[in-house]
Amino acid sequence: EPITYPPQTNLMLPSDAVSILSFKSKADLHNKLLYVLNERFDYCQWRGVNCIQGRVVRFLLPNFGLFGTFPANSLSRLDQLRVLSLHNNSLSGPIPDLSSLYNLKSLFLGRNHFSGTFPSSILFLHRLTSLDLSYNELTGPLPVNLTTLDRLNILRLEWNRFNGTVPPLNQPFLLIFNVSGNNLTGKIPVTPTLSKFNTTAFSLNPHLCGKIINKACTTRAPFFGSSSASSPAVQSPKANSGGIVALPPPHLPKKKHQRPGMVLGFTVGIALIIFSVLLALAVVKKQGGKKRVESKETKPTTASSEATNSKTQVEGVSERKSVINEIQKLKKSGNLVFVDGEVEGYSLEQLMRASAELLGRGSMGITYKAVIDGQLILTVKRLDAGKTAVTSGEVFEQHMDAVGALRHPNLVPVRAYFQAKGERLVIYDYQPNGSVSNLVHGSRSTRAKPLHWTSCLKIAEDVAEGLAYIHQASRLFHGNLKSSNVLLGSDFEACLADYSLVVLADSSCFTEDPDSLAYKAPEIRKSSRRLTPKSDVYAFGVFLLELLTGKLPSRHPVLVPRDMLEWVRATREDDGGEYHWLGMLTEVASVCSLTSPEQRPAMWQVLKMIHEIKESAMMDDSASFGYS
Numbered sequence: 001e002p003i004t005y006p007p008q009t010n011l012m013l014p015s016d017a018v019s020i021l022s023f024k025s026k027a028d029l030h031n032k033l034l035y036v037l038n039e040r041f042d043y044c045q046w047r048g049v050n051c052i053q054g055r056v057v058r059f060l061l062p063n064f065g066l067f068g069t070f071p072a073n074s075l076s077r078l079d080q081l082r083v084l085s086l087h088n089n090s091l092s093g094p095i096p097d098l099s100s101l102y103n104l105k106s107l108f109l110g111r112n113h114f115s116g117t118f119p120s121s122i123l124f125l126h127r128l129t130s131l132d133l134s135y136n137e138l139t140g141p142l143p144v145n146l147t148t149l150d151r152l153n154i155l156r157l158e159w160n161r162f163n164g165t166v167p168p169l170n171q172p173f174l175l176i177f178n179v180s181g182n183n184l185t186g187k188i189p190v191t192p193t194l195s196k197f198n199t200t201a202f203s204l205n206p207h208l209c210g211k212i213i214n215k216a217c218t219t220r221a222p223f224f225g226s227s228s229a230s231s232p233a234v235q236s237p238k239a240n241s242g243g244i245v246a247l248p249p250p251h252l253p254k255k256k257h258q259r260p261g262m263v264l265g266f267t268v269g270i271a272l273i274i275f276s277v278l279l280a281l282a283v284v285k286k287q288g289g290k291k292r293v294e295s296k297e298t299k300p301t302t303a304s305s306e307a308t309n310s311k312t313q314v315e316g317v318s319e320r321k322s323v324i325n326e327i328q329k330l331k332k333s334g335n336l337v338f339v340d341g342e343v344e345g346y347s348l349e350q351l352m353r354a355s356a357e358l359l360g361r362g363s364m365g366i367t368y369k370a371v372i373d374g375q376l377i378l379t380v381k382r383l384d385a386g387k388t389a390v391t392s393g394e395v396f397e398q399h400m401d402a403v404g405a406l407r408h409p410n411l412v413p414v415r416a417y418f419q420a421k422g423e424r425l426v427i428y429d430y431q432p433n434g435s436v437s438n439l440v441h442g443s444r445s446t447r448a449k450p451l452h453w454t455s456c457l458k459i460a461e462d463v464a465e466g467l468a469y470i471h472q473a474s475r476l477f478h479g480n481l482k483s484s485n486v487l488l489g490s491d492f493e494a495c496l497a498d499y500s501l502v503v504l505a506d507s508s509c510f511t512e513d514p515d516s517l518a519y520k521a522p523e524i525r526k527s528s529r530r531l532t533p534k535s536d537v538y539a540f541g542v543f544l545l546e547l548l549t550g551k552l553p554s555r556h557p558v559l560v561p562r563d564m565l566e567w568v569r570a571t572r573e574d575d576g577g578e579y580h581w582l583g584m585l586t587e588v589a590s591v592c593s594l595t596s597p598e599q600r601p602a603m604w605q606v607l608k609m610i611h612e613i614k615e616s617a618m619m620d621d622s623a624s625f626g627y628s
């Protein structure tokens with residue numbers, strides 16, 4: 001039952017003042033709040049306190065450097081309280097019983113060190129519209145009854161240690177929702193509300209699965225390099241340091257009957273390969289005369305990317321070819337393999353007939369933009385046969401199945417692949433707005449100007465999200481992060497391309513330009529066999545510096561971290577306004593590019609640092625809804 005009248009503890013002092021002072025006595029051990037009470041209602045003028053008719057309705061203490069605990073029975077008497085924010089302080093211990101704050105609409109306790117389980121008293125606060133417990137150390141399951149808080153607009157629970165399953169939340173007004181970075185498990189309930197959120201709301205929970213995050217709840221597809229045939233049950237999160245949890249080793253061989261469009265040549269046997277190659281050669285020969293020789297002019301990409309695509313367009317005009325001309329040597333002994341969950345939207349024949357434009361030549365092969373039947377735009381990467389010859393057909397198939405299973409808003413999705421007789425194609429979505437390399441360095445004629453620091457932050461966040469996802473969702477890594485492999489999607493979101501392809505190639509065949517080399521961590525400069533997630537972290541550090549300075553990686557000086565900031569600043573026309581933020585971002589870049597892989601943070605830790613910078617920046621601009 002709600003308490004209607006606050007019990008008077010001291011006839012001289014209003015009970016709201018007593019509440020606040022008793023809160024301060026334990027929560028402000030460093031005495032940051034200078035609360036003095038001379039007159040009876042002075043407390044309504046205290047910093048962070050807002051009253052209506054002498055009763056405290058808002059108590060807002062974000063970023064006050066509060067250090068201590070949140071004492072039980074302190075604020076519980078503030079029964080007129082509507083908003084409570086203790087966001088971003090250093091409060092530890094459990095969150096006390098708050099059930100008497102029955103008028104509370106917004107509760108912001110994020111970015112502290114609160115521990116213990118989800119405070120069940122919160123479930124009594126039926127008027128709550130905003131609840132933020134993110135970035136704490138809370139453990140245990142999320143109560144199923146969270147569904148009863150039916151007015152919630154904001155529910156932020158990310159970066160705690162919650163385990164168990166996601167409750168079947170279906171609050172119609174839930175607009176902001178995040179449970180990423182916990183240890184939640186099992187299938188995400190497919191409610192209309194939860195279906196509205198994309199995978200980032202659930203990311204970095206290694207054992208979550210289900211339709212909403214495009215991850216099957218069964219054992220994952222095999223991946224490259226694994227040898228174990230026996231698959232233990234899902235590994236305990238505790239077995240992993242730092243929160244990265246590896247998926248169980250795959251079952252080998254893979255159950256092939258589950259997917260459509262299988263590569264016949266590798267499943268039915270040698271005899272069939274020979275037969276189909278002969279047949280295909282006959283068909284190709286017969287159709288040779290009929291092949292479309294006209295090369296449909298594929299329009300250049302969107303107007304907004306005019307500058308960014310100038311290099312590829314010049315190459316495209318001079319080397320524009322039809323895919324049929326380029327890959328007509330294909331022996332048609334295989335079909336396109338559409339990765340798990342993909343609809344077979346087109347055939348190999350359609351792909352071969354598609355008009356194509358050269359996008360560029362990279363270390364692994366040649367990349368084309370292909371337009372199928374004048375409608376569907378794809379990117380086709382034709383891998384260099386010689387360089388990937390070290391990878392057997394079976395390993396290639398297993399690897400591409402694992403890579404194709406990755407789905408994240410910051411990854412360019414693999415849709416299909418193909419291999420037959422030395423030819424290997426990987427088909428991706430086409431990203432219409434060029435690459436970050438184009439964006440930062442522009443065409444050669446224009447002088448490069450570094451991006452605004454907030455754009456750097458946004459791109460860095462997107463890339464870190466994509467990398468952290470790859471590392472946690474599989475035992476894969478990118479292996480070739482660089483600005484030409486970070487593409488801009490239709491909303492100018494940054495998406496990683498070319499992830500996890502480099503392991504298929506013999507790196508000794510590579511002749512890399514100085515910029516590509518500069519992304520390589522010291523331990524992999526000699527051989528890419530030693531690629532690990534930490535080498536991606538190194539490349540991320542180089543990429544971040546490239547973003548901040550607009551300088552090509554081969555021109556980055558080797559500096560100790562404290563000189564690094566001065567160099568970063570010198571490359572920018574800074575009026576001093578961004579100094580603080582540049583400092584924080586440069587620090588992230590420096591720690592990522594440490595020589596020793598062990599000293600570099602894991603990608604999820606990098607992501608956490610970037611989130612923290614973003615959140616403080618938002619608070620600084622008072623742009624963050626509800627925190628001040």
Ligand SMILES: Nc1ncnc2c1ncn2[C@@H]1O[C@H](COP(=O)(O)OP(=O)(O)OP(=O)(O)O)[C@@H](O)[C@H]1O
Nearest residue numbers: 359360361362363364367379428429430431435484
């Ligand atoms: N899915 C895609 N959509 C649009 N452009 C793409 C796509 N994939 C690659 N590109 C662009 O095509 C060009 C060639 O890419 P490619 O990956 O072959 O070479 P690279 O990125 O320069 O080097 P590397 O092979 O080492 O990654 C690059 O400019 C890249 O930005």
